[in-house]
Amino acid sequence: MKYITLGSASVPAIGLGTYKIKGPEAVAIIRKAIDIGYRHIDTAQLYDNEEEVGQAILESGIPRNEIFLTTKVWPSNLGEERFLPSVEQSLKKLKTDYADLVLIHWPHHQFEVEDYITRLMEIQQQGLAKNIGVSNFNISQIKTAQKTGANIVTNQVEFHPWINQTKLHLWMQQQQIPLTAYCPLGQGRFMTDKKLIELAAKYARSLAQIILRWMMQQEDVLAIPKTISPDRLMENIHVFDFELSPAEMQMIDAWRLEHQRVVTAQSGARFD
Ligand code: NAP
Numbered sequence: 424m425k426y427i428t429l430g431s432a433s434v435p436a437i438g439l440g441t442y443k444i445k446g447p448e449a450v451a452i453i454r455k456a457i458d459i460g461y462r463h464i465d466t467a468q469l470y471d472n473e474e475e476v477g478q479a480i481l482e483s484g485i486p487r488n489e490i491f492l493t494t495k496v497w498p499s500n501l502g503e504e505r506f507l508p509s510v511e512q513s514l515k516k517l518k519t520d521y522a523d524l525v526l527i528h529w530p531h532h533q534f535e536v537e538d539y540i541t542r543l544m545e546i547q548q549q550g551l552a553k554n555i556g557v558s559n560f561n562i563s564q565i566k567t568a569q570k571t572g573a574n575i576v577t578n579q580v581e582f583h584p585w586i587n588q589t590k591l592h593l594w595m596q597q598q599q600i601p602l603t604a605y606c607p608l609g610q611g612r613f614m615t616d617k618k619l620i621e622l623a624a625k626y627a628r629s630l631a632q633i634i635l636r637w638m639m640q641q642e643d644v645l646a647i648p649k650t651i652s653p654d655r656l657m658e659n660i661h662v663f664d665f666e667l668s669p670a671e672m673q674m675i676d677a678w679r680l681e682h683q684r685v686v687t688a689q690s691g692a693r694f695d
Pocket residue numbers: 439440441442443465466528558559579580604605606607608609610611629631632647648649650651652655658659686
């Protein structure tokens with residue numbers, strides 16, 4: 424496994440995404456993930472599975488401090504009255520005193536960035552979040568967040584070979600802010616790509632492994648693929664025993680020009 428520093432933590436560069444995994448199936452697959460070595464789990468208030476994530480961590484028997492746990496505050500909770508109670512509620516569901524990372528899930532036009540980032544810093548000062556960051560923020564929104572003095576340790580955005588995040592990614596690299604890739608597999612949408620199929624055949628790897636390997640060969644990218652399949656769980660973290668050539672890396676880099684976004688902006692959010 425590769426590790427990337429996010430604030431105070433050294434974080435496994437591949438974590439488990441949990442969007443749309445709920446109920447007993449969620450507890451089982453998250454437990455399975457921990458059993459086979461996942462130590463980085465991504466959830467959110469929106470996913471309505473914080474209970475299951477907390478249950479799986481508890482049942483795993485792995486000490487809490489060995490798992491890097493991320494949750495996210497949903498836009499409807501960004502206001503003064505709801506922010507802190509919503510985080511406390513998340514932690515209660517997660518059965519823990521702290522999250523390793525709390526992100527603002529989406530910016531929202533109803534609220535000033537400075538205001539909710541200040542609230543985020545407050546929960547960090549109270550020890551409820553070890554680290555703080557953002558998701559779906561553009562450059563200008565991150566700059567505004569930083570003006571409050573907040574140490575924004577990552578921006579979690581859609582990132583896979585078919586989306587053009589070059590401008591944002593280059594700027595984040597200059598600022599030394601690692602990028603956390605959500606929808607790293609494009610929710611499976613691009614798995615018929617001929618060039619990808621050819622590369623996978625060349626290395627005798629799955630298509631997902633080629634995509635995740637391309638991410639892991641970039642210094643500052645973490646990825647949180649989601650799967651409900653035990654075999655794919657295993658597949659998605661075993662990408663550290665082969666290497667794409669510089670020419671292959673460049674070839675995949677060029678696919679971004681297709682610029683196909685999988686996730687559409689929440690109301691009030693802007694990508695540019
Ligand atoms: P994703 O991880 O790109 O793709 C998940 C899809 O790929 C599922 O259909 C899964 O099917 C399939 N898959 C997984 N591993 C595979 C493999 N090895 N081979 C073939 N197919 C495979 O999409 P995502 O779940 O939308 O994104 C990942 C995580 O990012 C989410 O779960 C969530 O934690 C986070 N996220 C954050 C935001 C945000 O706004 N911050 C937005 C979206 C997502 P099976 O389950 O059947 O294997």
